[in-house]
Amino acid sequence: MGEFFLNQRYTSSGEPELGVGIVTEVSKGKVRIFFPVPDEVRLYSIESAPLLRTIFKPGHTIVDQQGHAMLIEEVKFENGLYVYFGGNRALGESELGDVSISHTVDDRLFAGDIDSPEFFALRRETLDHNYQRRISPVHGFVGGKIDLIPHQLYIAHEVSSRFAPRVLLSDQVGLGKTIEACLILHRLLVTGRISRVLILVPESLIHQWFVEVLRKFNLWFNIFDEERCSALEKGAPEVNPFLDDQLVICSIEFLAGSKKRTQQAISASWDMLVVDEAHHLEWSVDEVSPDYGIVELLSKVAKGLLLLTATPEQLGVESHFARLRLLDPNRYNNYDDFIHESDGNKDIAAIVEKLSSGKDLKAKDLRLLESIFSKERIALLANKDELTTHNLIEDLLDQYGPGRVLFRNTRLAMSGFPERIAQLIPLQERENHSLWIERLTREFSLDMERESETKPEQELWFEEDPRVEWLVGKMEEMHPEKMLLICTSKEKVLALESALSNFPEFTASVFHEDLTLVQRDRNAAWFAEPDGAQILLCSEIGSEGRNFQFAHHLILFDMPFHPELLEQRIGRLDRIGQKKDITIHIPYLLGSPQELIVRWFHEGLDAFNRNLEGGNLISKLFSERLLNITKIPSFEGAQKELEILITETAEYQIELKKALAEGRDKLLEMNSFRPKIAKRLIEQIQAEDNDPTLETYLTKVFRHFDIEMEDLASRTYLLHPASFSAEVFPSIPREGIQVTFDRKRALSREDVSFLTWDHPMATGAIDKVLGSTLGTASCGLIRGTGNPGLLLELIFVLETAGKKSTDIDRFLPDTPLRIVVDHTAKEVTDSYSVAMLNKNLVPGRIEPLLENEAFVDTLLPNMILSATEIAEQMGEQEIKKGLERMKLTLDHEINRLTALQKKNKDIRADEIQAGLEERNTLSALIKKARVRLDAVQLIRKE
Structure with a gap:
């Protein structure tokens, strides 16, 4: 692309509906374009800007800034800008007024620059698919590489349909709060309702979130830390680094450690703020923690807010109020009033x-x-x-x-969870038992120290370890069933891998935090293959955020100390959507500290057989005593103290479960999941999943752009450029990529991309076709009609140029209007269907026709003019339908919220106001929709 200068005029190949834009700023590899028609600004990277230089030709009419028209007679290029001459005056680009360029693809036709009917058909089909995917009721929901879980989809649908969503997601562990948040983000981003998102999480969860949004939703978030911010500031010290990217993940600890970064994040302006583990933000009437204060400031500048937290009943009324006041400080502004509200x-x-x-x-x-x-x-x-x-x-x-601000589903109210079958395996070493007690005591002690700054070296004896001996026997007994083993550290994973290498008949794969994402994907994929690894050896951190639900056997090689960590391990398999019961194998050495931990979890909490609630509270009350018990020199003495602790823990567990059951808000749970709505959503998504249209369409596009598709399995392919010189295609690397159109297969293979209409590869294919001139002009021939003559097939597009945040596609997406006229300019669309033309058209020569002056000067212009008038009438009808659809939806919701506000305090006034503003904006944009000629095909009948 050439050099950019101020006042140059450009159109966007990716968004032609924006009209003609003006260069307003050029700096640091970026160019800023202002588009007057929709009153929008776009910032592009100069290296990859999808911009087309707008050059008016002799014969075009332009206007100056006072609105005076001029017919162009001559065009010159001076100092980076075009100068237009006509009627004894000159008009430079900087002096142009509100101009638009006629996207007259007929210029190509008149010039004889044509494609074959096959390419015209591809463009026609692309326009139709683009329309259908945008207006689909599940647009933004089909793309997630996830199981279709009803309550998750209901919450995502309800929240993402709101004008200004600010909600607390507090489903119980294992029900998928993170998936719900990602579904909401994905739909809002794909539909254009939001563009700038900040995800704020504890440091330990940054990687898990990055993987979740990338692998399951194809959203590339940028991780921000001090190193990244400093690097960005070196190139542009005066620029806020948080404005460099649209999608950002950073840790609460990072912001809390720097007032400068906090202020930059606050001033960066966000469409959506997501805060995970929000229950860790401490607030009381008397004192506010720094972390809470930062989130509160960010929540005031962010338009939308998603808080993810443990179930509120575990945290107390004050903590619950602290979350709610972040969502709506006007509604929840007085703690005393809140606790005295009626519970009628x-x-x-x-x-x-x-x-x-x-x-x-x-x-x-x-x-x-x-x-x-x-x-x-x-x-x-x-x-x-x-x-x-x-x-x-x-x-x-x-x-x-209270579903306007809070969603909570419980396991008790849900179905679809597997049974847990606990198998405790006490081990007795026949020789040198005391030596192994000493070794495993040392191992346990070092595991407890791993949270410290200085991570100790750990000596392991896994070639001789009785747990490994048991493991080998169990693998032989259960072959070929898959087994997931989780242990504390990467060091143990590697030592186990080394020990199992002495048994070549068994295959093991490893998974830990020091592997790259690609290595993890490959290792997980090998484990997922029926003839792949029998066992996957995971470290504590390495197992986070992964779907291993095709396995049904979990081995706890060592015991985590914290109840929440145990639940997280079991949760790798025990999640909603798991198809079979899971068996939890717990091998431990008799007389070791691990035996004490196993007994406390099993006899005190029944944690291996039942989902554990209130883990943090239990840990605060009992963990220190349990740790002290493991340090008692006499094992008999430790057992006596353990019996007392088990009794107390079991009694507390009964009281806790009773309190939690009594504290359940059944109205809230019913409002958090409405099965009929969820069922309809799932049926619509499944219909798209099973529809072969996308697979057929992408096959055509890939063939055209020289992308090879190698069959791997049913609806599964390896995509790669057919040659090194092949044009770069969106989302397809040179080395190739595995893709599938089958959701079930995609879920079982981390390394296989799931292609849907929401996937960047599908949207990239559409943009690649429509952003080029491919198929915009064509000439074809139909033989054997017995009725010689000429036809002109034209594809117009009714476009709206407006604010993306309105999601206008719900009501009036770019709408293709197909018209066929004959040589008398009479419309004959119904007589020449798409299927009929696709079947019978062959490439034809246009040169003989272009040599005919009557054809060029009169016949063809009249055919185009007639079709344009018909398209304008069709456009008016579509605009009317779009307005009706919009008003039916938005008026109903606005009226509903207005009526509800009189009885439900959780309806925010600003939410209703946002709805009114959106309705007015949409109404204006729909009314301004304009018809544009996108493609034309001349057809000779012989």
């Missing part, structure tokens, strides 16, 4: 539960409902009509449920 919703919850389960309502229930709704409406319940009951439940949940 319990009666409503009981009624909703009865209605949901089909139980009869008592007289007092009916009286309460009649005080809320009309007596006539409640009388209809006697008919036992399913729709009447469903609508009443929905209205009750809307008016009394």
